[in-house]
Amino acid sequence: MEFFNENIQYENPLLSLKIFEAHRHREEQLGRWHYHKELEFYAVQEGHIEVHVEDEFYQLKPGELALVGSSQLHRDRTLSEASKYYVFQFDIQHYMDQSVLPYFRFFFEPGFPLSRLNYIFKENEAVRREVYDCVQEIFKESQAKQEGYEIAVSMLIKKIILCLIRHDSRKLMHRRDNADLIRLKPVLDYIDENLSHKIQVEEASKVANISYYYFVKYFKKAIGMSFLEYVNYKKIKRAERFLLTKDMSVAQIGEEIGMPNMAHFYKLFKKYNDCSPNEYRKKMLEWSQEPS
Numbered sequence: 001m002e003f004f005n006e007n008i009q010y011e012n013p014l015l016s017l018k019i020f021e022a023h024r025h026r027e028e029q030l031g032r033w034h035y036h037k038e039l040e041f042y043a044v045q046e047g048h049i050e051v052h053v054e055d056e057f058y059q060l061k062p063g064e065l066a067l068v069g070s071s072q073l074h075r076d077r078t079l080s081e082a083s084k085y086y087v088f089q090f091d092i093q094h095y096m097d098q099s100v101l102p103y104f105r106f107f108f109e110p111g112f113p114l115s116r117l118n119y120i121f122k123e124n125e126a127v128r129r130e131v132y133d134c135v136q137e138i139f140k141e142s143q144a145k146q147e148g149y150e151i152a153v154s155m156l157i158k159k160i161i162l163c164l165i166r167h168d169s170r171k172l173m174h175r176r177d178n179a180d181l182i183r184l185k186p187v188l189d190y191i192d193e194n195l196s197h198k199i200q201v202e203e204a205s206k207v208a209n210i211s212y213y214y215f216v217k218y219f220k221k222a223i224g225m226s227f228l229e230y231v232n233y234k235k236i237k238r239a240e241r242f243l244l245t246k247d248m249s250v251a252q253i254g255e256e257i258g259m260p261n262m263a264h265f266y267k268l269f270k271k272y273n274d275c276s277p278n279e280y281r282k283k284m285l286e287w288s289q290e291p292s
Contacts, residue, residue, distance in 0.1 A: 003033035003073055007274060008089050011142065013284050015153055017090035019139050024049070024078040031075040038089040039107075039114065040068040042076060043135045047083030051076045053115040060085075065121060065132050067164075069114025070107070088135050093233070095157050101188075102181050103165055105224025106173040120167050127167045134160050180222035184208060187219070191231055195238050197258045199231050235259060236272045243281045250277045 008018050017038075033052075042051050043065040051058045051066045053074045058066040068074045070092070096104050107114065121128040134156045141149040141156070165173070190207045191199060204227065205215035219227045235257040242253045251262060259265040269277050 003035065006034045006036040008036050008038050012150070013280070013287060015090075015150055016094035017088070017138075017142075017153070017157075019086060019088045019135075019142050021045075021084060021139070022087050023082070023084050024076075025082050026078050026080065028078065030077040033073050033075050035071050035073050036089065037070050038091050039070055040074070041086070041088040041131075041135050042066045042068075043086040043088065043132050045084045045086065047078060047080035047085075049076055049078050049080075049083050049085055054113065056115060058118060063132060064128065065135065066118050067114055067121075072113055072115055086135050086139055088138060090157060092161070095154065095161070098188075100158065100161065101223070103161070105222075106165060107161075108224050112172070116172055117164055117168060119170065120164065123169070124167055127163050131160055131163050134163075180218070184219065184222055191234060195231075195235055195258060196256055199258070201227050232268055233272070236269055239265075239269060239277065240273070240280065243277055244284055253277065 010016055011018050042049065042060065044060045044062050046062060048059065048061050051060065051074065053068050053072055059079065060066055092107055121131065138153050138156050141152045187204050187208045190204060201216065202212055205212045208215055210218060216227060223230055225233070239253050239257050242248055242256060248256070254260055254262055254265040259268070266276055273280050275283065
């Protein structure tokens, strides 16, 4: 079986998403197996399509949709003479602010393919309509690009996330007591306050009043990523903001986020953005100057 890692080109780098209308005819070949880090929704407007997700498949008619999780192999084909449907891809990590962080691990649980949540849309018509309407509104907002549409899109994506969390009646997503996150709150604050410095696990474990070895396991279990991964993620997000809002060189920004080693900074930045800091700044500048 041949498959490839698709590199999604975001239409607006600030939103880390891509949404478009796909038009396919029955005579077209079955799409290639592929995967990407972004979550993806197929939402059918006209005709009938079939979405293959690893060893499952979903036949969708107008008004129906299917979710594909991060890095899940998938492909699609049309079952009618012609089909029209939305393809909505977005990096959920981009929307993991402090309010969403307690649920981060729900969407990145090892060994849990998010496509299993498609049962929600089959069993709960109201939720299916609500999420479908959100996808449709995101498409409209992305096309119109009215003032503040980025806020509207972000709110709609969080609404989709909320729908999945609240209506997982089978409790497939791993549930974690918020007491763990409350206990780690001083550590998360400590990280935010010290992003300009080198942050040591030993110091963070002292803030949490937990032994070093237990803290390492406890943090990953509660947050869904390792301590180092979380710190690097926060540092790169701050670097992105500096690239867009401050007249600073890349080297200065590296110093500001506690990553003076440029090779290390560039490597991590590319891991999260598929481009260098300079390329990121250039892309954002070009996008902001495009006529709406």
